[in-house]
Amino acid sequence: MGMNDSAPSASSRRRRRTRTVALLSAGVATLLVTATACGSDDDSSDKDAGSGSGTKDSAASSGAFPAKVATKFGTVTVDKKPKRVVALGWGDAEAALALGAQPVGASDWLPFGGDGVGPWAKGMYDKKPELIGTLEPEFEKIAALKPDLILDTKSSGDKTRYETLSKIAPTVDVPKGGDAYLTSWKQQTLMISQALGVPEKGEKLISDTNAKFAAAAKAHPEFKDKTITVGALSSEGYGAYINGDGRVDFATTLGFKNNPKVEAKKGDSFSIRVSKENLDLLDSDLTVMAGIGVPNSKITNDPLYKAVPSVKAGHSLILDETSSKAFATGSVLSIQYAIDHVVPEFAKALK
Numbered sequence: 001m002g003m004n005d006s007a008p009s010a011s012s013r014r015r016r017r018t019r020t021v022a023l024l025s026a027g028v029a030t031l032l033v034t035a036t037a038c039g040s041d042d043d044s045s046d047k048d049a050g051s052g053s054g055t056k057d058s059a060a061s062s063g064a065f066p067a068k069v070a071t072k073f074g075t076v077t078v079d080k081k082p083k084r085v086v087a088l089g090w091g092d093a094e095a096a097l098a099l100g101a102q103p104v105g106a107s108d109w110l111p112f113g114g115d116g117v118g119p120w121a122k123g124m125y126d127k128k129p130e131l132i133g134t135l136e137p138e139f140e141k142i143a144a145l146k147p148d149l150i151l152d153t154k155s156s157g158d159k160t161r162y163e164t165l166s167k168i169a170p171t172v173d174v175p176k177g178g179d180a181y182l183t184s185w186k187q188q189t190l191m192i193s194q195a196l197g198v199p200e201k202g203e204k205l206i207s208d209t210n211a212k213f214a215a216a217a218k219a220h221p222e223f224k225d226k227t228i229t230v231g232a233l234s235s236e237g238y239g240a241y242i243n244g245d246g247r248v249d250f251a252t253t254l255g256f257k258n259n260p261k262v263e264a265k266k267g268d269s270f271s272i273r274v275s276k277e278n279l280d281l282l283d284s285d286l287t288v289m290a291g292i293g294v295p296n297s298k299i300t301n302d303p304l305y306k307a308v309p310s311v312k313a314g315h316s317l318i319l320d321e322t323s324s325k326a327f328a329t330g331s332v333l334s335i336q337y338a339i340d341h342v343v344p345e346f347a348k349a350l351k
Contacts, residue, residue: 069194070176073162078170078195082149085196086142086169088132089154090181091331093117095192096151097124098332099201105130105145107137110325118329119322120337137161143168153191154183154330170195182270184246185209189332205332212336213253216343222350223255227284229262229310231274233299234292238274240282242266246330250338251288254346259284276304283309286350290319290327317349 067078086105087093093106094117106129108116115125130145132138135156142150142165150171155161157179165171172195174180175187183191186206193202217223230247231240240262241248248258261281265272274281282289287310289299296318299305310316319327323342326334 065197067194067197069172069191071173071191072157072176072178073159073166073173076170076172076195078149078197080148081197082147082195084145084147085149085151086132086145086147087129087151088134088137088142088165089152089174089183089188090134091154091185091188091329091334092151092192093129094121094329094331094333095153095185095188096196097121098189098205099193099196099198101192101196102126103129103151105132105142105147107132107134109134110328112325118325118331118334118337120326120333121331137165139164139168149195151192151195153188154181156180182244182246184249185330185332185335188330209332209336209339212339216339217254220254220343220347223346226256226286226350227259228256229259229282229284229287231271231282231288232290232292233294233302235294236273238276238279238282238305239271240274241271242269245270247288247327250327250335250342251346254343256286279304279308282311285310285315286346287311287316288319288346288349289316290324296320315349317345319345 065078065080069076069078082101085096085101085103087096087103088105088107090107090109093103096103097117098121102125106116108131110118112118115121115128116131117124130141132141147169150165150169152162152165152171152173153175155174157174162171162173165173172191174183175191178187189202189205190199193199193205228248228251229240230245230251231238233239240259242263243249243252243258243266252258259282261283262272265281282305287308289305290296291299299318305311308316319342323338323345326338326341
């Protein structure tokens, strides 16, 4: 689990991002991605293209371009309704599709193949987008697509990357105050809906998803105040997420409390390392794990893991690849999929 500082040096940032992408290509993510917490301002515009969200100012209320989006690198202005959108950030294409846009180019972070999106977004493209590289996007290929808007809301937050992209087209990067892949599904939906000029649609998407969370929590009162550990095993060893990570946020929204023993060890990272000698740290009312670049059997066959009290009692769950990818993508569409498919697994394992 990454224990990097929230403000690493340029060289350590490059090493960190390289390691992150290696994990992404293995099919899961976020455990080693660390950064400062993301925040976002908003004021935006028009209708048509998708679903908007967030606080509306007079421009947003009137539905008029230019649309404005607050980002880490300042306020980005989109002068008119975008027609050629390139979605580079992790999950950005899925958010754009949910909002009614059809990206002409997109990055496939996990990688899904095909249209570059998860099964929860299957069939939403009318025409397959040009697939663009992830960590190091092919800038010439992007420029050749002649975009009028570039979405990079869940990415490295690297200034050089932003400056290069912004020379091609207006670029909506990570949120104001945010960094390195930790943009939440709400922030992502909010910013993209603003850039597309459809804040009202984004507000509805967020509201509908919040209602879905609320219904799931109501249907499972047994989740309330139960402790949960959400972790993973990678080539670097075991680790667990702390509050602020999307997977933990998912669980706490349902009523769980993150494992206080894990929280007590948090540093500047959004995950902690857990040594094999200290695997009892994973013990809680419910322990949820996933393999990152390693088969799940490496977890289930580990005698030390099997000796963790919650695991021994049967109160544990290993996420399958699709569910892991849903959490890792963290888009408004994949979160809805996770509510439908993972919540029942939580309930089953907690009994």
